[in-house]
Amino acid sequence: MRTVLLFTLALLAACNQGPALERFGGPTMGSSYSIQYVRQPGGPAPAQVQAEVEAILQSIDARYSTYRGDSTVSRFNHLPANQCLVIDGDMRALVSFGQQLAAQSQGAFDLTVEPLLDLWGFGPQARELQVPDPQALARARQRVGYQHLRLEGDNLCKDAPVELDFNSIAAGHAVDLIAERLRAMGIDSFLAEATGELKAVGRKPDGSAWRVALELPREDRRIARQVIPVQDLAVSTSGDYRHYFEDNGRRYSHTFDARLGRPVEHDLAAVTVLDDSALLADGYSTLLLILGPERGWDFAVAHGVAAVLVTRTGAGFVSRGTPAFERAVKDE
Template sequence: MGTRWSVKLIARASALAMLERGIQARLDEVVAQMSTWEADSDISRYNRSAAGSAHTLPAGFAEVMAAALALAADTDGAYDPSIGPLVDLWGFGPAGAREAAPDALAVANAQARVGWRRLRFDAAARSLEQPGGAYVDLSSIAKGYGVDRVADYLLEQGIADCLVEVGGELRGHGRKPDASPWRVAVEQPGGGDDEAAAVIALDGLAIATSGDYRRYFDADGQRYSHTLDPRSGRPIAHPLASVTVLHAQCMQADALATALTVLGAHAGMAYANRHGLAALFVLREGDAFVTRTTPAFVARQCRP
């Protein structure tokens, strides 16, 4: 996944080696199924396949695909798992980075291959048809799914107290050895190391953040974010700097954070409130940052 993982847990010392092997095996499985950076992964083989071919997906891949398509339908395409051609075109995929923005024709050509409605997926049969030129990219949801796989594995092993983190997405259960909760600080863009937008206690809860200030490139005096709007074919260009979402499933928190970021502050906040989501929005106002939170998020915040 191009990142690191970390797990804090309470367990017998004699079990640690076995647990580490189990954790790594589950993350390796996610990579083998859904990494567009691995040429022999299930998703890469699908993306290279011929038009009209049907592919039976592994159970994990199918679960993530179903969730991604459901969110695509619910957001009317603001979230779209077929965004791969645009991700590569803008230099944020396996095709490599770029130093200049693509021209309008290149964007139009890539966008012609994007569209979640083109993906014919039979959830019951776990079958996904290749319509021709489709390039599925699940990077905005698979990492969260990996967190869930690890957390669920640990719970199955009787580990009631753990904090799982993969590339900044987290899910926590139980408490630390001193009986205090697993507290997680939400980063404040532009803030110092000791500055946080909020602090959340995770117990049966996951947290994920999507932001435009980590991955981007600058060209001709303009910054291009890695968060792309599949409806326009271009990086987002609004004042929203980041969105953090809390959810019982990290897979859902991960994807929802991306979807809300694409929707923007106004439409994103409306969507979050309509669905009762716990979400924190960080917006740019000149050189400063301001936060907006949903009632569900406020209810989860740790009090000073």
């Protein structure tokens, strides 16, 4: 009788367990990822969820890592001009989106910047951070240009020896895929993040919204300039304050204007974008950062992008949110 009573009490205790917040993370894409999700009674355990998430991250790495010689993008990059490579639907979608951003920015955003990244010292084949000589820069620019790419059915083709770099959109895409997989597993409240790109869905176990800190663009330490509640939105921040070098008193960041063949030179330090899609947020935060404070602002307002632009001034930093951003934050 005592055993039956204890067993019954254990069952009742299990049935009365409420939702719990689970966390895990690990390395990915040269950085890290982290997942927080609300586990309902009977919901998937962290080990199971982590296995699914890491399978997605591994598939992203296998397609888009320029640091892997066997990745799909590396195999394409090694092809000479006037050659094609069969690609899957996932890469076709990302190439199409990258070409869309390039067209919208008149070529300022460009997936074919890999030769420039290497030349200036920011790419996987780079030797050192440096300002290249004009002749080397002119040669590299001949291998850059989104107009040299074309999709022909399942084939990605090039008419010049261009090389692709998906770092400006791959992490956001990974977050979207993770979010889709979590929902398919019955998880409807989570915060998924990869290399700083994130998406918040649902609410925390106590019913409150997920809260995200928007960082002040400083090199010396991390300081939150604004903390916003986020629900069913992705958040992406692009900035020039992490990867850069200085030469003869001039600052050169890893953010490139492909039309000029060089890092951008303006006072826009960081851009944060909110969107339903982490891919779109990732891509547009980079595009706006390339365009700069004036052209970036005009583009964001004209296209209804929910963005906040942080500009350097002599007195510090000035933040300005687009009408779509202010509406999005107010709604939350």
